[in-house]
Amino acid sequence: MRTTLTVNGERHDLSHDERLSLLDAIRDQIGLTGTKKGCDHGQCGACTVHVNGRRVNSCLTLAAMHDGDEITTIEGLGTPDAPGAMQASFQACDGFQCGFCTAGQIMSASAVLEEIGRGEPSHVSSSLSSIDGMTDGELAERMSGNLCRCSAYPMIRAAIARAAEAAE
Amino acid sequence: MRPFDYRRAETLDSVAEGGRIIAGGTNLLDLMKLQVEIPDTLVDINRIAGLDRIEPQGEGLRIGALVTNTEVAADPRIRAGYPVLARAILAGASGQIRNKATTGGNLLQRTRCPYFYDPAMACNKREPGAGCSAQGGVGRMLAVFGTSDACLAAHPSDMAVGLRVLEARVEVRGTDGATRQLALEDFYCLPGDRPDIESVVQPGEIITAVILPAPVAGSVQSYRKVRDRASYAFALVSVAAVATMRDGRIDHLSLAYGSVAPRPWGDDAVTDALVGQAPDAGLFRRAADRLTAGHTPHPDAAYKLPLLRRSLQSVLHEVTGLSEAAIGTDKAEAFA
Numbered sequence: 001m002r003t004t005l006t007v008n009g010e011r012h013d014l015s016h017d018e019r020l021s022l023l024d025a026i027r028d029q030i031g032l033t034g035t036k037k038g039c040d041h042g043q044c045g046a047c048t049v050h051v052n053g054r055r056v057n058s059c060l061t062l063a064a065m066h067d068g069d070e071i072t073t074i075e076g077l078g079t080p081d082a083p084g085a086m087q088a089s090f091q092a093c094d095g096f097q098c099g100f101c102t103a104g105q106i107m108s109a110s111a112v113l114e115e116i117g118r119g120e121p122s123h124v125s126s127s128l129s130s131i132d133g134m135t136d137g138e139l140a141e142r143m144s145g146n147l148c149r150c151s152a153y154p155m156i157r158a159a160i161a162r163a164a165e166a167a168e
Numbered sequence: 169m170r171p172f173d174y175r176r177a178e179t180l181d182s183v184a185e186g187g188r189i190i191a192g193g194t195n196l197l198d199l200m201k202l203q204v205e206i207p208d209t210l211v212d213i214n215r216i217a218g219l220d221r222i223e224p225q226g227e228g229l230r231i232g233a234l235v236t237n238t239e240v241a242a243d244p245r246i247r248a249g250y251p252v253l254a255r256a257i258l259a260g261a262s263g264q265i266r267n268k269a270t271t272g273g274n275l276l277q278r279t280r281c282p283y284f285y286d287p288a289m290a291c292n293k294r295e296p297g298a299g300c301s302a303q304g305g306v307g308r309m310l311a312v313f314g315t316s317d318a319c320l321a322a323h324p325s326d327m328a329v330g331l332r333v334l335e336a337r338v339e340v341r342g343t344d345g346a347t348r349q350l351a352l353e354d355f356y357c358l359p360g361d362r363p364d365i366e367s368v369v370q371p372g373e374i375i376t377a378v379i380l381p382a383p384v385a386g387s388v389q390s391y392r393k394v395r396d397r398a399s400y401a402f403a404l405v406s407v408a409a410v411a412t413m414r415d416g417r418i419d420h421l422s423l424a425y426g427s428v429a430p431r432p433w434g435d436d437a438v439t440d441a442l443v444g445q446a447p448d449a450g451l452f453r454r455a456a457d458r459l460t461a462g463h464t465p466h467p468d469a470a471y472k473l474p475l476l477r478r479s480l481q482s483v484l485h486e487v488t489g490l491s492e493a494a495i496g497t498d499k500a501e502a503f504a
Contacts, residue, residue: 001174017171018171018172018173018174018210019169019171019172021197040201041198041201042194042198042262042264042265045262045264048264054238054267055263055264055267056264056267056268057194057264057265057268060193060194060197060198060265060268061192061193061194061197061268062174062190062193062197062210064174064176064212065190065193065212065214108263108264111263112263115263118242120238120241120242121241121242121247121254121258122258123255123258123259123399124495125495126495127498128247128251128254128255128498129247129248140398140399141398141399142263143263144262144263144398144399144400145261145262145263145264145265145400146262
């Protein structure tokens with residue numbers, strides 16, 4: 001079957017098996033390998049990308065379901081020479097160790113800032129109508145779909161908080 | 169994953185032609201990778217117009233089947249009028265999954281019983297008549313109410329518990345195009361000797377919406393989820409409550425319980441005995457004892473009974489004002 005995806009602003013016409021996940025489309029067909037396959041079951045978050053502006057696990061959705069959708073991957077946030085704000089903040093704060101989960105962490109973190117900016121509450125927000133801000137508790141809750149086996153969590157939270165401050 | 173045909177439905181009528189419906193796919197695709205689910209045909213309903221909106225209906229709201237969990241929890245009308253639903257959804261899954269998971273799909277998600285998930289183990293839900301490996305197996309996540317000899321599995325949804333406590337109704341469209349509405353307790357089937365049949369939705373039928381009644385004005389609402397870790401874990405038990413007080417007595421009360429049964433659980437006798445009473449620790453303890461009396465679950469899941477009793481008492485203290493409200497307890501407001 002055929003599916004058209006727009007990834008980081010570039011259009012890709014794919015011919016593929018029905019079973020192709022969005023993750024495998026991005027990595028194997030389009031060749032953008034920054035997005036990582038960790039558990040392939042939606043538990044680890046390493047495959048997180050943005051679909052039409054929202055973060056999702058690309059392993060848990062079919063490429064066929066995204067015909068015409070706008071996808072952003074880690075490569076779309078910046079380059080080694082010109083990193084995006086969240087990428088630069090992870091570098092500055094040592095927000096990683098082995099790095100395998102990092103692309104997913106950064107994709108998730110950049111979406112978290114937008115979710116907070118839109119006033120969307122979380123499980124730990126004391127009120128549903130106003131958000132407590134960029135507390136460690138809020139960041140830990142909102143990032144709970146991204147695992148880091150090296151347990152770099154304190155630096156990951158610091159990197160997100162730094163990026164949030166820089167954005168203000 | 170086994171091969172399948174993929175079909176994109178543009179209209180509700182074309183859904184009636186059959187095939188396994190896929191919306192968010194976060195549970196179905198996971199199960200297909202494990203070959204627990206082996207559909208011949210997937211019918212992608214994401215392009216069907218009109219199912220992705222939350223609209224006023226009567227004095228309440230109509231939530232389209234394709235509205236995502238994120239969109240429901242963030243909707244200002246839901247947050248104001250039905251905070252227990254927002255809290256229940258936010259307590260479940262992860263941000264990524266809530267962005268994809270839909271209202272209809274959440275209701276129809278499958279149990280996380282480890283024996284259902286493992287095709288090497290006998291499971292009557294996967295293969296009717298095969299037997300139940302959970303009987304005599306490791307079972308700390310199993311149900312404690314509503315089980316049968318054939319199946320001990322619990323329904324894992326948080327959202328469905330929030331919907332039950334709000335007395336929501338599920339709209340199902342039949343293959344003839346006619347719709348019917350069902351309360352949550354009528355929407356889900358108890359396992360009996362056919363645990364593979366989990367709801368009244370038949371092949372070719374589709375959930376089109378969830379209907380919320382008018383908000384319970386001035387109510388205090390709470391969702392308490394107890395789990396092994398603070399986030400991104402299924403509930404061991406959960407308790408949802410909606411309460412209003414008048415002249416120091418409980419005027420209106422609705423209670424629902426999650427991860428303890430094959431469907432979001434309720435017990436009218438326990439709830440009714442509390443209405444009209446003045447809040448009191450002893451009263452709440454007796455209600456909790458009554459809720460779990462006479463049940464003898466799988467030994468590994470027996471801890472859920474005292475955990476549920478204590479969770480219920482704690483929630484009742486909060487929603488009746490007997491103790492200070494913690495995070496997860498909110499006052500409902502009109503959203504007009």
